[in-house]
Amino acid sequence: MEIRDSVAFVTGANRGLGLAFARELLGRGAKKVYAGIRNPVANSLPGIVPVKVDVTDPASVSTAAAHCGDVTLLINNAGIGRVNAGALDPAVIESACEIFETNFYGMVRVSQAFAPVLLANGGGAIINVLSDATWFARPVLTAYSASKSAAWSFTNALRIELRENGIQVLALHVGFLDTDMAKGLDVKKSDPQQVASRALDALENGSEEVLADAQSNAVKRSLSSDQAYYLDPPDLFV
Ligand SMILES: NC(=O)c1ccc[n+]([C@@H]2O[C@H](COP(=O)([O-])OP(=O)(O)OC[C@H]3O[C@@H](n4cnc5c(N)ncnc54)[C@H](OP(=O)(O)O)[C@@H]3O)[C@@H](O)[C@H]2O)c1
Structure with missing residues (x-):
């Protein structure tokens, strides 16, 4: 898909990887970028249109889709992470319920609301932000990894269903990023701007x-x- 003249909707675009996507889209000539954010502020970047959306709230998602009828590219970026003591931590269940509501059901909800918009506009694309945690569960990230594996599975089903309608579904997998989510973790982190750029290159390459x-x-x-x-992790990854 061509980014130039596209109209994008990016969830969680007020900071981190979502903001990097918004900037990168504008730099590549997107016609408009809707920033789907929980608490819109007036002074956003030129070319970025803030739209109030909480991906855990069905009414706010359907209102956003109704309001943004010109979207041709959806980026499901909004996500949360929680650290647990390990796989046996009783809090894993509570964390998983919270995380799944955003990382899995949120992605499903937003995709279902916007797919008809893309179809009405003749096709387009969806980028789903996943992780290396999709394929590798660090015990302290048990709940988060499960949510990304589930989101990967949904992404694969969505791709097959939408491909015949001319909608490209791109899964983005990446390790730790230098954003608030990984703040305080002493690990190697990628630059979110570079990651957004690689993802959009891949989208444009089909x-x-x-x-x-x-x-x-x-x-x-x-x-x-x-x-x-996932069977035999190198120390670096645990
Ligand atoms: N950071 C990493 O190491 C890493 C690695 C691999 C993949 N990822 C994935 O990359 C994506 C972006 O994460 P990030 O690193 O940029 O994290 P971040 O800096 O913590 O930003 C998360 C974004 O998601 C938004 N968000 C959270 N819950 C939301 C909801 N219910 N409705 C709407 N927006 C919501 C946040 O909005 P508020 O400002 O309102 O909270 C914020 O804009 C996530 O899907 C994450 O899982 C991150």
């Missing part, structure tokens, strides 16, 4: 999956080997 950093590449490559990272 790809359906992008591994945006070395870490997600290594995790994916390991899957079919005897030493898949």
